Amino acid sequence: MSSHAEHLDGQLPHEPEKATLEGRNKVLGFWLFLGGESVLFGTLFATFLALRDQIAEGKPGTELFQLPTVALATFILLTSSLTSVFATQALHRHNVKAMINWLIVTVILGLGFLGLEIYEFFEYVHEGHKFTTSAFSSSFYTLVGFHGAHVAFGVVWIGILIAQIFKKGLTVVTAPKIYVAGIYWHFIDVVWVFIFTVVYLMGKVG
Amino acid sequence: MDWLTTVDHKKIGILYLIAGGLFFLIGGLEAILIRIQLMQPKMDFVTAQQFNELITMHGTTMIFLAVMPIIFALMNAIIPLQIGARDVAFPFLNSLGFWTFFFGGLLLNLSWLVGGAPDAGWTSYMPLASNTYSTTHGVDFYSIGLQIAGIGTLLGGINFLVTIINMRAPGMTFMRMPMFTWAVFITSALILFAFPAITVGLVLLTFDRLFGANFFEIANGGNAVLWEHIFWIFGHPEVYILILPAFGIISEVISTFSRKRLFGYSSMVFATILIGFLGFMVWAHHMFTAGLGPVANALFSIATMLIAVPTGIKIFNWLFTLWGGQLTFNTSSLFAIGFIPTFVMGGVTGVMLASAPADFQYHDSYFVVAHFHYVIVGGLVFGLFSGLFYWWPKMFGRVLNEKLGQLTFWTFFIGFHMTFFIQHFLGLMGMPRRVFTYLPNQGFDTMNLISTIGAFLMGVGTIAFLINIAVTAAKPKNAPNDPWVDGRTLEWTIPSPAPEYNFKQTPLVRGLDAYWKEKMAGNKEVPAAEPVGSIHMPSPSIIPFMMSVGLFIAGFGFMFAKDEFASSFVGMLFNNYIVAILGLVITFGGMFLRSVFDDHGWHIEPEELEDKGVKA
Numbered sequence: 037m038s039s040h041a042e043h044l045d046g047q048l049p050h051e052p053e054k055a056t057l058e059g060r061n062k063v064l065g066f067w068l069f070l071g072g073e074s075v076l077f078g079t080l081f082a083t084f085l086a087l088r089d090q091i092a093e094g095k096p097g098t099e100l101f102q103l104p105t106v107a108l109a110t111f112i113l114l115t116s117s118l119t120s121v122f123a124t125q126a127l128h129r130h131n132v133k134a135m136i137n138w139l140i141v142t143v144i145l146g147l148g149f150l151g152l153e154i155y156e157f158f159e160y161v162h163e164g165h166k167f168t169t170s171a172f173s174s175s176f177y178t179l180v181g182f183h184g185a186h187v188a189f190g191v192v193w194i195g196i197l198i199a200q201i202f203k204k205g206l207t208v209v210t211a212p213k214i215y216v217a218g219i220y221w222h223f224i225d226v227v228w229v230f231i232f233t234v235v236y237l238m239g240k241v242g
Numbered sequence: 243m244d245w246l247t248t249v250d251h252k253k254i255g256i257l258y259l260i261a262g263g264l265f266f267l268i269g270g271l272e273a274i275l276i277r278i279q280l281m282q283p284k285m286d287f288v289t290a291q292q293f294n295e296l297i298t299m300h301g302t303t304m305i306f307l308a309v310m311p312i313i314f315a316l317m318n319a320i321i322p323l324q325i326g327a328r329d330v331a332f333p334f335l336n337s338l339g340f341w342t343f344f345f346g347g348l349l350l351n352l353s354w355l356v357g358g359a360p361d362a363g364w365t366s367y368m369p370l371a372s373n374t375y376s377t378t379h380g381v382d383f384y385s386i387g388l389q390i391a392g393i394g395t396l397l398g399g400i401n402f403l404v405t406i407i408n409m410r411a412p413g414m415t416f417m418r419m420p421m422f423t424w425a426v427f428i429t430s431a432l433i434l435f436a437f438p439a440i441t442v443g444l445v446l447l448t449f450d451r452l453f454g455a456n457f458f459e460i461a462n463g464g465n466a467v468l469w470e471h472i473f474w475i476f477g478h479p480e481v482y483i484l485i486l487p488a489f490g491i492i493s494e495v496i497s498t499f500s501r502k503r504l505f506g507y508s509s510m511v512f513a514t515i516l517i518g519f520l521g522f523m524v525w526a527h528h529m530f531t532a533g534l535g536p537v538a539n540a541l542f543s544i545a546t547m548l549i550a551v552p553t554g555i556k557i558f559n560w561l562f563t564l565w566g567g568q569l570t571f572n573t574s575s576l577f578a579i580g581f582i583p584t585f586v587m588g589g590v591t592g593v594m595l596a597s598a599p600a601d602f603q604y605h606d607s608y609f610v611v612a613h614f615h616y617v618i619v620g621g622l623v624f625g626l627f628s629g630l631f632y633w634w635p636k637m638f639g640r641v642l643n644e645k646l647g648q649l650t651f652w653t654f655f656i657g658f659h660m661t662f663f664i665q666h667f668l669g670l671m672g673m674p675r676r677v678f679t680y681l682p683n684q685g686f687d688t689m690n691l692i693s694t695i696g697a698f699l700m701g702v703g704t705i706a707f708l709i710n711i712a713v714t715a716a717k718p719k720n721a722p723n724d725p726w727v728d729g730r731t732l733e734w735t736i737p738s739p740a741p742e743y744n745f746k747q748t749p750l751v752r753g754l755d756a757y758w759k760e761k762m763a764g765n766k767e768v769p770a771a772e773p774v775g776s777i778h779m780p781s782p783s784i785i786p787f788m789m790s791v792g793l794f795i796a797g798f799g800f801m802f803a804k805d806e807f808a809s810s811f812v813g814m815l816f817n818n819y820i821v822a823i824l825g826l827v828i829t830f831g832g833m834f835l836r837s838v839f840d841d842h843g844w845h846i847e848p849e850e851l852e853d854k855g856v857k858a
Contacts, residue, residue, distance in 0.1 A: 057408065057409070060408055061331040061332065061404050061408055061409075064404050064407060064408060065331060065332060065400050065401070065403075065404040068400050068403050068404065068434055069400055071434055071435065072396060072399075072400070072434045072435065072437070072438045073438065075434075075435050075436075075438040075439055076438035076439075076441060076442055079438065079439045079442040079443070079472060079475070080442055082472075083442070083446065083457065083468060083472070086465060086468055087457065087463065087464065087465060087468070090456075090462075090463025090464070090465070091463065092456070092461075092462045092463045167453065167454070167455060168453070168454040168455065168456065168462075169456075169462075170456055170462050170463050171456040171457060171459070171462055171463035171464040171465065172463065173456075174449065174450075174455035174456045174457055174464075175457065178445070178446070178449065178455070178457075193837075196834065196837055196838065197837075200837070200838060204840075209840050213837070
């Protein structure tokens with residue numbers, strides 16, 4: 037632990053997430069994991085694109101989607117991406133207080149997004165657009181729901197990390213966790229940009 | 243208990259070998275049963291339903307639960323040693339990967355005991371695999387079991403990519419990496435980009451079957467061909483995930499036992515990369531008869547034939563390595579040399595099948611069965627045997643018995659060709675695959691009998707291998723560091739079996755075939771890159787085991803959520819998703835514990851190393 041101890045006495049390097057081999061492994065491994073996640077969402081998008089016109093007895097997207105709600109959700113989620121950048125910047129400045137505050141803002145925005153999405157799903161189900169209605173509805177809920185589950189996971193994850201920072205402080209062990217949670221959060225934002233375009237905008241055009 | 247919590251890559255390698263070996267025996271037994279049923283026309287050894295279950299489980303078990311884990315066994319046992327690393331990048335995930343694979347495989351195989359095995363073929367095509375046509379829980383066992391096992395494979399892929407990128411010893415540039423390491427590197431990349439596709443495919447299949455989704459339900463707008471695309475977008479790279487490590491093993495073995503540097507090392511590297519790359523653009527050659535149209539068929543046909551070029555480069559490189567070498571013939575090198583012509587035959591029929599118009603003739607016949615067994619058994623399994631005999635001393639500290647080994651080689655080699663060579667002709671004469679019996683006097687009778695005798699011969703070879711393991715295990719653990727004397731790479735510089743910390747001092751690599759280079763320079767050892775110091779080790783953990791058990795429970799919970807039970811209490815637990823949720827709570831609880839409690843590991847101090855050093 038001798039090499040670890042040196043860093044723990046307040047002398048954090050500029051990029052504490054990459055100070056140890058474990059940290060570098062974690063960051064690289066996480067980027068690769070996101071590569072796999074891209075294929076996962078790519079396959080879900082392909083499935084959606086293949087099936088989006090197959091509405092069977094259900095309603096088409098042109099009638100269903102309410103762009104104002106979705107646009108608001110998009111705005112909230114993209115803002116949360118910005119706040120997570122602020123958190124990572126605070127990490128690099130070793131400003132623990134600012135980092136925690138920005139992370140909390142990120143989590144609140146994430147929860148706001150999830151709330152809107154759940155509301156939206158309730159509305160759709162109410163209008164008869166259920167999971168089992170058609171191939172379109174199944175693929176819609178699977179794609180958007182997978183993304184929603186990723187947001188929910190991220191919210192819980194970042195929440196746990198905030199609690200850990202309170203307890204353990206910013207160290208070369210905790211820094212990589214914050215950093216990879218940040219890139220995870222960006223990734224789900226990027227996926228949402230595609231969902232907004234491919235599912236909602238293209239769906240509204242018909 | 244030690245084995246349940248271990249995070250040591252060498253022990254995890256042994257666990258993979260035991261579990262993979264066990265599933266290999268189950269899959270092999272299923273193959274024997276299939277061949278007994280087909281031994282004579284109109285046999286009623288098994289029913290048609292049982293036959294469907296047997297072929298499905300034989301394919302699924304062999305691919306996902308037998309050969310992939312044995313590949314992972316060799317990867318785990320050897321890769322860190324070959325690159326001069328003390329461990330893999332993520333020891334905890336490594337353990338998690340093993341246990342998810344194991345419990346996924348266990349779940350899948352329990353289907354034999356609980357309500358019937360999957361019966362829709364290992365490709366599980368829709369609508370055959372839908373609730374309409376496959377009414378038991380068999381396909382649910384398939385989709386959920388493979389899903390859980392697939393998590394393990396994906397984790398393993400990421401782990402080895404990071405290990406190879408970040409943890410090579412000083413001086414080991416990418417172009418100084420041993421060929422097996424290169425092969426595993428590319429394989430891991432293929433795993434990373436191919437497995438998420440099947441993850442999604444299995445999710446869609448599960449949703450269709452358990453939650454009434456309509457992805458493949460044509461009546462509600464679903465599309466059955468979509469499943470074929472998703473399955474093969476994963477499935478074809480999977481073929482290269484299987485064969486590339488075998489290419490790596492063969493390269494090591496041939497080079498060592500020819501006492502020569504591998505011919506055309508850099509072309510070998512680029513051929514491996516090219517095969518990996520092209521492997522992603524050929525999936526539709528499995529679907530020539532699905533009606534994608536002439537343009538798609540032509541493009542996929544050409545792309546497929548292109549793969550023959552880098553593969554041909556490899557074959558010639560192996561031949562030129564053998565050429566003029568000082569050959570040693572032992573079990574390991576015999577399997578490697580036997581691999582070359584066998585794999586070429588599988589490759590040639592591959593090019594034949596790649597021709598779309600001709601494929602309409604071969605499709606779904608025994609010609610295809612013969613082809614893929616030539617590449618997977620004649621290619622991969624020969625490679626695995628070769629690698630196991632080669633690295634056995636490094637894994638267990640004992641050299642396998644040579645006489646029994648050669649018995650394994652000859653029975654397995656002859657039995658293999660006897661079983662499958664003749665199936666080419668059965669296919670060309672029109673015998674369709676996946677039929678549970680056939681009528682007499684169509685010219686199939688004698689050939690099927692010969693094929694079955696061959697299968698038994700392969701069984702004899704496998705039993706000889708098991709006896710070999712038992713005989714060897716009873717011998718003293720006395721293998722030297724470099725039992726083949728001509729070892730070229732870093733794993734042969736350390737004791738057999740490797741100590742817990744692998745390298746007392748991280749080695750300094752001064753060229754390709756680092757150990758051989760030092761030998762030729764008259765040095766006894768590879769120089770060290772660091773002074774002797776304390777070594778940091780990860781702590782063992784039960785959490786991976788716990789998380790996998792959680793997934794296992796959750797799998798059962800989801801599968802039986804809509805069933806009726808004799809006991810109302812059990813019914814209540816399942817029907818309200820309590821079992822499923824309990825399982826997920828265990829798994830996510832494990833993740834939570836892992837995140838919150840940091841593992842500080844422990845240290846091996848230099849004094850202890852000196853003590854152990856004397857012993858070794």
